[in-house]
Amino acid sequence: MEIASKYDPSKTEEKWYSYWMENGFFKSVPDEREPYTIVIPPPNVTGVLHMGHMLNNTIQDILVRRARMLGKNACWVPGTDHASIATEAKVVNKLREEGIDKHSLTRDGFLEHAWEWTDKHGGIILEQLKKLGASCDWDRTCFTMDEVRSEGVIKSFVDLYKKGHIYRGIRMVNWDPKAKTAVSDEEVIYKEVKSKLYYIRYQVDGEPGQYVTIATTRPETILGDTAVCVNPNDDRFKHLAGKRVLVPLINRSIPVIQDEYVDMEFGTGCLKITPAHDINDYEIGMRHNLESIDILNDDGTLSEKAEIFIGEDRFEVRKKIEKSLDEAGNLAKVEDYTNKVGFSERTDEVIEPKLSTQWFLRMSELAKPALDAVMNDEVKFHPAKFKNLYRHWMENVKDWCISRQLWWGHRIPVYYLADGTFVVAESDAEALAEARKASGNATLSMNDLKQDEDVLDTWASSWLWPITVFDGFNPDKNEVDYYYPTNDLVTGHDIIFFWVARMIMAGYEFKGTYPFKNVYFTGMVRDKQGRKMSKSLGNSPEPLDLIKNFGADGVRVGMLLCSPAGGDLRFDESLPEQGRNFANKMWNAFRLVKSWDVDNSIEQPESAALAIEWFGNRLQKEMAVIADHFDKYRVSDALMSVYTLFWDEFSSWFLEVIKPAYQKPVDGKTYHAAIDFLEDLMHLIHPFMPFITEEVWHHLKERKEGESLMVSPMPALKSFDESLLKQFELVKEAIVNVRTVRKERNVAMRDTLELKVLKGDDGYVERFNPVVQKLVNLDGITSVEEKVEGAVSFFVKSSEFFVPMESAINIEEELEKLEKELQYTEGFLNGVMKKLGNERFVAGAPEKVVAIEKQKQADAEAKIAALKESIARLK
């Protein structure tokens, strides 16, 4: 068989993915097996794959593939999210480029364009996930705006409304004038910007020549002022109590009020109050019964209420009003100033605090069970440090503004009657019936009802995702009862509030239990310098290029190598490169074994039998370690385990022992053992590197059509002999020492050596002599009763090994080596004795720990004696 010396992923990945698909291995239908379920964090339908997705989906695929191989009915549900604001913004831009203004279209007309866009761009990202090897049940692909998911959203809205959790209210919202919608607090990003602080003089009403000066960063908002406020404790302004002042330029008379909110130290100590455009002013306004004058239109231009500059953009007005104020003599001074300004996460537009009528979801009751669930680990967070953050947010949770002034999304199922009253219903027909009942007017028709124009926040569909992907709002509960609650959720910690917390709330509210048992938070993928990867910085590698260069397996390994749970990870191309190298290592180990001629008639060398015995145990031990890592969601540790198991233990130790001499055949027993071990290893590595393991697995033995590693069971955990493993470590130590002797003495590997051992209490395992002999090319190993002259020596524990040398031994060097070791061992013994001499240690420490110390003492004493003797002899 011709097998290339370098593994080429491009030749296998496509092939196996198609094979898996054709055989339906990703599919899941409810059966009698235990389910294992993951729902994908749905990526934005029109988005493209980025490094965060790569990490996230690699981890999910590892968990799903492992569960599948452990015999569970594994179901990974893929899908996409309609992303209201982002998608609508993209469609609006596209239309604009075509010369079409969104507002010239009807709602239905616009939605047609939006669906067209979605159909065209939607799902690209899912196709990209296939390249990564994602084993999703693609037949289950969901979209947050498809029929089933939409139904769930509407039903949940009506349900929550009927339970009294949803209300309509006037609130100060974060207004995005570009998207013309309200965004949540979490979607506002505060950035430090250089701006100016304007000092503006207001004339005291009826007292020409008398002024008060306020400081503001937003001079255009003075047109909406309804008061000036001072601290009641501020002596400087006591004389203003009860007076009124005139808003510059428009000369509106407003009161001077007193409130302790005002910081006497800041600015002039005198604050303008604009309740419609500042959240703090709004609260003061509420306390003092002030009027709110909203001077802004939805698009950020000034409204008629502003009286001047009507229809001009807020930032234009800022420039113009500075000039006007100056000319009118109201501008005292302007200072440079740095402050934090909120920007929309979606459109990067400066957010305007704005009074607006919105739909809200009351959170306090929903939050209670969701908070408890996480605090008592009914839902487990990995890493647990996110519990604190979660608790803090949940204990201070604010009502959720669920309406968005957009068209792309789930239209709010609220229907208004002519008199302004409204009904809430799942469909037009039900709404009409409700309306007739409520109004007592049986002649009402749909024409008399007007459905709310707004849509729901995208998260109002995402939070139902673990339920709606299984059609959980419908009477047929077959699917949802089987798969829900799901097992694991893998997501970025940046959406712990947007999504994770809300899914948990929805789970308890609509299903009476948690939506997932475990949440694995991934970190953010950053570049080498620790910067967030972003399009504008151009510091993100193209994921598909990485796959092309290093193979999907290599990239998967690379993602995991730098990704402890929850910690940010610094990505660098050396990581997938390391993954690729590992794939190549596997390939060559397999190639080596496969290249041997097998001769069933020759006897198995003892060294090989011993190596097989050892590695069998070694494998079992590591399998237990790996299982433990997975139990604790230490996925990158699990990878490191298989990595060293394969590379160091299997390739560097096991294969080197059993390797037949050049151009000699291998015996059948050893060959089959090696093949079986390789097969076990392929199972263990498969979840991490599905493609190469499948390829190798098919080469190992004759496989039938339709067989696959991905659906064959993981090897079962068996007990192992720990003492044997310890013994082998001592054997390795002896081997390493002989290798060092060879190197230091420049003895080539082809020249055989002799090894003599003066056996101590520990350190020499005679049984494994054939292994030592094989690996360091010895004539033989013999036990001796006394020290050997003319030899280089070393210790393993208290056993002393001698390598006789034909050339003269450098006494000075040997002495130096021995003295050094003696010094170290004496220091070591000293420490041990200190402990043992301490009565409180002997009395207080567990018996086991004391016994260990005593053993250390005995070992060290024996070794010191031997060392001293050797030194004396050399001298």
Added chain:
RNA sequence: GGGCACUUAGCUCAGUUGGUUCAGAGCAUCUGGUUUACACCCAGAGGGUCAGCGGUUCGAAUCCGUUAGUGCCCA
């Protein structure tokens, strides 16, 4: 300003709940190496006051206090 994390080798990080193998891994560096599986490799080596200080304990990277720096969240 309030809260929460974090600080371990040149770099990225483990360190599983105070006790053999506790000071580790991978990468990087350095020294050797054409022993036919792999140079995408092999055999070795160096490198750390576990941020500083103080405490608890027989025993601390691990627990407590404090200082400094970094990051995140909230205002």
